[in-house]
Amino acid sequence: MPLDSKVPGGPLAEKWDRHRFELKLVNPANKRKYTIIVVGTGLAGSSASATLAELGYNTKTFCIQDSPRRAHSIAAQGGINAAKNYPNDGDSIWRLFYDTIKGGDFRSREANTYRLAQVSDNIIDQCVAQGVPFARDYGGLLANRSFGGAQVSRTFYCRGQTGQQLLLGAYSSLSRQIAAGKVKMFPRREMLELVLINGKAKGIVVRNLITGEFESHEADAVVLATGGYGNVYYLSTNATSCNVGAAFRAYKKGAYFANPCYTQIHPTCIPHSGEYQSKLTLMSESLRNDGRVWVPKNAGDKRRPNDIPESERDYYLERKYPSFGNLAPRDISSRSAKEVCDEGRGVGPTGYAVYLDFIEAIERDGIEAVRKKYGNLFDMYENIIDDNPYETPMMIYPASHYTMGGLWVDYNLMSNIEGLFVLGEANFSDHGANRLGASALMQGLADGYFIIPYTIGGYLAGKEPSELKADHPAFQEATREADERVKKLFSIKGKRTVDSIHRDSGRIMWEYCGMSRNEEGLKKALKLMQDLREEFWQNVLVPGSDSDYNLSLQKAGRVADYLEFSELMIIDALERRESCGGHFREEYQTEEGEAERDDENFCHVAAWEYDGYGRPPLFHKETLTFENVELSKRSYK
């Protein structure tokens, strides 16, 4: 079945305006008769909840943490893009759109990406109105900085804590609506089932993480804003609770999962050090504005970095990509780091690190200027690594950071299941095969503040408000399924901890489905993953009980999902016989080792449908058509 993206007709720049006009409206007095469930309180979920409530809808909002202020959007450091063109350096909606679509290696949906650029300016205005303390210049106007993949300065920021400030802005609007009684907030809940009635999304079953009880919640529409699946690699920059659970539950109920193999490996993270390691810490990409990336020219050079003379250093990004240099996009920078390390030129105790050197910036601008820009990041590095980056270059290595793949959605951000909407990182639509820096915050807030409030109205208009009760048999059935799964996890009583199995599965994915992939490795990974999944269900050990707070139990459920989901990722990576963005298939590269796209055969979205446990998923295709940009070879040389 071909997928209908429901992209409106007409010229690109007029599509959204026209669509907003054509969407049906819900009468203000009727909005209060509808209930909307929002799962997740990151940028997308908080902004959606607040805005839907402002419009008058009854909103029920769920999050896994103890408070809606904690979701992992909060950790985004660098900034948020917008096409304001305040620095007068040639930016425009069109340029932001083009950079984003090119950055995504022409694998995103043109109309969605254009709309994202279009509403980017409104996001900044909205956040300023909320009291988000953006950085300002001496005249009191908003300041900008540069980010990877762009040659204009369009990134707005709050020191190194932009995500935090934007999230707290959305959280403040959400808090206001909670106080007004329009949002009912349910923290420490984990969504375990999506409930469909007559094929439409009508509610969810959640587990109360404090009491262990299952709760049923009914609604007229369900909005998932549950983030990405970067923790599929075990080690990632994601928070420990980030998981694919909610999206995967929806997939198992029939929602299509699009492009799961598109994952972003971020080039500037603190390298791995030991077996006990629980996460990898990101160092903001903004560091690449002033830091120069290098490795020794000769393999096996073990001298201290400051003892290696200029002539024996290889500033490989500047050498290979002279026009973008150290600001080459993330996928390219990451892959280049892997290449030089695989050549034996990596540094640090493991040989899997490269230098990020600030000496030139310190000499040019003075140590104080560098401290002012990056002080908190340098402190963080020193605390973790126990080394002073003002004196010795930082060591960095790529780590799993973001996932471009996600549940398939149409132009209205509705999945193929009616009434199920998916926002932010959890959907697939705007970033193609690679996301540019400072675009995740933009997309999360665009979806929540400016898109879903219109499109959900178009869905609800003309539909009778639901009179469902949560005792409908569909809820009982979903609760039974969730309960059975929990009981099964406890009953195994094996010999391996949840974390130890997750570490193994993460290693398999990193090795064979990480920064570069090939058919042989992927096929091997598929087998390894199936074996590991079997081992999990026979040998996992979940301690404690199911009637109080039990993190091991929560994690066991999430790892079970990851084990199954990994297989989907591998299948997608196998089927995509081309290289594009973050998906680098070794068989498909140019003589210079750059990614080689195959537009003739793979200019499409791969959307996968669940077909039962242990059976291969069914493939659906949305062909991507580009009416306004020419598919060019993505070059940053």
Place this chain on the structure above:
Amino acid sequence: MTKDTKTINITLKVWRQKGPRDKGRFENIPVKNVETHMSFLEMLDVVNERLTLEGKEPIEFDNDCREGICGMCGAVINGIAHGPERAMTLCQLHMRKFSDGDTIAVEPFRARAFKVVKDLIVDRSPLDKIIQAGGFVSTIVGGAPDGNALPISQEIAEKAMDAAACIGCGACVAACPNASAMLFVGAKISQLALLPQGKPEAARRALSMLQKMEELGFGNCSNETECEAVCPKEISIANIARFNREFLKAGFGSSEG
């Protein structure tokens, strides 16, 4: 990882409590061969894996981002909220700050307003309720003017950012002898009172947030400054002074009083 890997042996004296109604007690857990490059939470992870394999219940503790920004983690380490290092959350504390043979006491954040959920986990939802009482600008999506329509001096923007950096972890409450949330409230009041966007509601906000704080069982401020000392984001008590000024202004200078 740049310096040599070292291991130490320690004894954890950790608070175990089944739930809010359980009395709770300390449990001594010897931990051998702790790599000093581990973070404190990674050390707890290793202990928990061991407890699990021994058929015991792991130590429950809140954590999420593990990079010091989400505000989810926190415990009192040897009597100090978030541990001995300044300007640091518990997740950023590393074992290299401890010595071989140390006994390390680990307790939950204690305050009248924070109930213990289990072991080291406490319920900090009262902090959310304080924000709901007025920690926002009453603006809605749709009508915001251009971001540059309202110039804000760099100095004011920076001061507002200093206050806005609060991560809502609750360490200030745990450290205060009165279990007051004045630093938390003062930071939010300051951020919004400094900025022109927040001024129209400044008086109402100061009054209602303070009232809510008292209602929820937090104590008052008696200038102990313990809050500032443990704050992982180094929020200054100048914010409490600013809050007091806002409160006085609200009381005497406006119709809100």
